[in-house]
Amino acid sequence: VLTVKEGLRFKTLKVGDKTLFNVDTGKHTPVKAFKLKHESDEWFKLDLHAAQPKMFKKKGDKEYSESKFETYYDEVLFKGKSAKELDVSKFEDTSLFTPSAFGTGKKYTFKKDFKPSKVLFEKKEVGKPNNAKYLEVFVFVGADSKKVVRLDYFYTGDSRLKETYFELKDDKWVQMSQADANKALNAMDSSWSSDYKPVVDKFSPLAV
Numbered sequence: 001v002l003t004v005k006e007g008l009r010f011k012t013l014k015v016g017d018k019t020l021f022n023v024d025t026g027k028h029t030p031v032k033a034f035k036l037k038h039e040s041d042e043w044f045k046l047d048l049h050a051a052q053p054k055m056f057k058k059k060g061d062k063e064y065s066e067s068k069f070e071t072y073y074d075e076v077l078f079k080g081k082s083a084k085e086l087d088v089s090k091f092e093d094t095s096l097f098t099p100s101a102f103g104t105g106k107k108y109t110f111k112k113d114f115k116p117s118k119v120l121f122e123k124k125e126v127g128k129p130n131n132a133k134y135l136e137v138f139v140f141v142g143a144d145s146k147k148v149v150r151l152d153y154f155y156t157g158d159s160r161l162k163e164t165y166f167e168l169k170d171d172k173w174v175q176m177s178q179a180d181a182n183k184a185l186n187a188m189d190s191s192w193s194s195d196y197k198p199v200v201d202k203f204s205p206l207a208v
Contacts, residue, residue, distance in 0.1 A: 038076045043067075051160045051200035069154055073133045078115045086116035088126060088149055091139040102140055103189025110137035119151060126166050126173040131156040142188040148181060149173065152200075163198035178202050 036043040042058035055072045056064040088110075091097050097108035110116070118129040119137060126149050136152035149166045165181035166173045176184070178197065185192040 036076075041076070043072065043076070049160075051162070053161070069159065070133060070156060073135075073154060077135070078112070081112075081114050083115040083117040085118045085120055086110065086114075086134075086137060087120050087122065088137060088139050089120075089122045091141065097139065103191065105140060105142040105146075105188035108139040108141070112136075119149070121147075121149070121168070121173060124168075124171070124173055127151055127164065127175070135161075140185060140188060142184075146184060146188075148176070148184050150181075155201075161200040163200050163202055 032047045034045040034047075036045060044056040044058070044064055046054040046056075048054055053069055055067045055069050057067045057071075059065050086096070091108040092099075095111075096113075097110055100107050100109065116129075116134040116137065119126040119134065132151075133154040133156065134151060135154060136150075138150040140148040140150070147168065150163065151166070152161070152163050154160070155162050165176045165178070167176050167180075167184065168174075182192065182194045182196050185196075186194050
């Protein structure tokens with residue numbers, strides 16, 4: 001992880017004498033970058049914003065080329081994995097989810113053994129899958145059986161990362177405001193801050 005000193009920001013990415021990318025500092029103030037190694041492949045990630053990653057793939061000794069996050073998603077994060085629907089009502093299925101304690105309730109984390117093409121709870125859609133590349137899926141279940149589903153995903157419509165929360169209301173899964181999500185999760189686990197704010201985008205075209 002490369003982090004600039006406080007008060008500074010990345011302006012130009014260079015490989016040797018070659019300029020790889022110039023940051024529009026009028027729009028962005030990036031302070032973090034990451035060198036990533038996956039098997040024999042090397043990648044470089046510049047966070048223009050926590051919600052807006054810029055990806056570069058190493059092509060040669062001193063050569064990188066800009067790549068879409070969708071490519072990184074398919075070629076690295078979910079390499080060789082098929083796409084299929086994920087039914088989060090099966091949160092207790094240990095082949096799909098890993099359980100962990102969450103205050104008086106439980107948190108179930110999707111194991112990512114396949115690419116979710118759509119997220120359902122039984123037959124009901126949780127969010128809209130259009131233009132979404134799901135990164136993480138969590139199901140929080142309270143002692144009173146209250147359920148909150150969290151979806152972390154990359155939205156190809158604006159090339160930004162999102163974090164959204166859903167609850168069942170009037171027989172439909174609807175997006176919660178961050179305040180309502182915090183209230184529900186804090187009721188399950190008091191260590192969840194009632195002022196929690198995602199570092200990525202919380203608004204989601206997915207939920208409309």
